Amino acid sequence: MSDVGTSHEDLERFLGDHYLVGAGLKRDKNAVARAGKTAAHWQWDGIYRGLQRSGEIVTVGPDGMTGMRSVVGIEAKNFPIWMNAQILMPGERTQCHRNLRSETRLVCEAPKDAVFVCEYEAYPMERGDVVISPAWTYHDHWNKDKTPAIWIDGYDNGYNPNVNINERFPKDAPYEEVKKPAGYGQRTLGLARPIANEAPFPLPPMRYAWADTHAALMALRENHESDPYDGVMIMLASPVDGGPTLPTIAWQAQLLSKKQKTLAHRHNSTSFYFAFEGSGTVVIDGERLEYNKGDIFAVPAWTWHHHENSSSDDTILFSIDDWPAMKKLGFYMRENAKGF
Numbered sequence: 636m637s638d639v640g641t642s643h644e645d646l647e648r649f650l651g652d653h654y655l656v657g658a659g660l661k662r663d664k665n666a667v668a669r670a671g672k673t674a675a676h677w678q679w680d681g682i683y684r685g686l687q688r689s690g691e692i693v694t695v696g697p698d699g700m701t702g703m704r705s706v707v708g709i710e711a712k713n714f715p716i717w718m719n720a721q722i723l724m725p726g727e728r729t730q731c732h733r734n735l736r737s738e739t740r741l742v743c744e745a746p747k748d749a750v751f752v753c754e755y756e757a758y759p760m761e762r763g764d765v766v767i768s769p770a771w772t773y774h775d776h777w778n779k780d781k782t783p784a785i786w787i788d789g790y791d792n793g794y795n796p797n798v799n800i801n802e803r804f805p806k807d808a809p810y811e812e813v814k815k816p817a818g819y820g821q822r823t824l825g826l827a828r829p830i831a832n833e834a835p836f837p838l839p840p841m842r843y844a845w846a847d848t849h850a851a852l853m854a855l856r857e858n859h860e861s862d863p864y865d866g867v868m869i870m871l872a873s874p875v876d877g878g879p880t881l882p883t884i885a886w887q888a889q890l891l892s893k894k895q896k897t898l899a900h901r902h903n904s905t906s907f908y909f910a911f912e913g914s915g916t917v918v919i920d921g922e923r924l925e926y927n928k929g930d931i932f933a934v935p936a937w938t939w940h941h942h943e944n945s946s947s948d949d950t951i952l953f954s955i956d957d958w959p960a961m962k963k964l965g966f967y968m969r970e971n972a973k974g975f
C-alpha cells in the first residue's frame with residue numbers, strides 16, 4: 636500500500652485507492668465506484684490514515700477552506716442514508732450552522748475536552764457515544780484538547796438531496812455560545828421531564844452515552860434475549876416519544892456473541908454499519924463481506940443478509956437504518972428466511 640504522501644493530490648490518490656473522497660478535496664480521477672452487493676465497504680485503515688493526513692493539510696472552521704473535514708465512500712451517496720468519518724484537530728472549531736437534514740454522530744475517539752455543541756449546550760464526546768442534532772438545530776464541533784477527535788456521521792439526506800437548505804448563525808457569527816448547563820438535555824429528557832413535551836420543531840438534540848448502550852446490551856444478553864436474525868439489538872429511543880431515534884432514521888447497536896451466526900432476513904430499508912468492536916462477516920445476497928473493527932459498510936435495501944461472528948470475541952456493530960421513515964410512509968416490509 637502506498638504511503639499517504641504530503642500534497643493534496645497525494646491524499647486524493649490515497650483516498651481514491653481506498654474508494655474514498657475527502658471534503659475540500661477533489662475526487663481522484665482513477666477512483667471508480669465498485670459494483671456488487673458488497674461494494675459499499677470502506678476499511679478503517681484507509682479511513683483513519685486518510686483522516687489523519689486530512690487533519691494536517693485540509694483546514695476547517697470559519698477561516699478554513701471547508702466548513703467540515705470528512706472522508707466518505709465514493710459509493711456512499713448512492714444510498715438514501717449514509718455514514719462518513721470526520722476528524723477535528725486540537726484547537727479547531729467548526730463553523731456553526733443548521734440545515735434541513737438530521738445529522739448524527741458516533742464517537743470513535745476523542746480527548747476529554749472535545750465537545751459537540753448543539754442548541755447552546757456542550758455535549759461530552761466519549762467513545763461509543765451517539766449525539767444527534769435533528770434538522771434545523773444549530774451545531775458545531777469544538778476540540779479544546781491536545782489530540783484529534785474522530786467520529787462517524789450518520790445522515791438522513793433530508794429526503795431531498797437536490798435541495799440543500801443550510802444556514803449560518805445570525806450575523807454570520809462563527810460559533811454559538813454554550814448557554815445551557817452541562818447535562819441539561821440528559822436531565823430534562825429522561826423519564827422525569829417537563830409536562831409540555833409534545834414533538835417540537837426542531838426536535839431536541841440528545842446524547843446517548845456509551846455506558847448506557849453497553850449496559851442495555853449486556854443486560855439483554857444476560858437475560859438470553861437474542862434475536863435469531865439480529866442477535867442482541869437495541870435502538871436508541873427518541874427522547875420525545877420513545878420511538879426510533881429520529882422520524883427518519885434509527886441508531887441501533889447490535890451484539891453478536893462469539894461464534895454466533897444469525898438467520899437471514901431482508902427489508903426494504905437501508906442499513907449503514909460501523910464495526911465498533913471485533914470483526915465478522917456479513918453475507919449479502921450470497922456475497923461475503925469480511926469486516927474488521929473500524930470498517931464502515933452498507934447493506935442495500937431488499938437484499939438477503941445474515942451475520943457471522945466466527946471469532947472468539949464479541950462483535951459490536953452500530954448502525955443507522957431508515958426503517959422509521961419507511962414505516963411511517965406505509966411501505967416498510969421485512970421478510971425472514973425460514974432457515975438455511
Ligand SMILES: [Fe+2]
Nearest residue numbers: 732734738774
Ligand atoms: Fe452540520
Ligand SMILES: [Fe+2]
Nearest residue numbers: 900902906940
Ligand atoms: Fe437487517
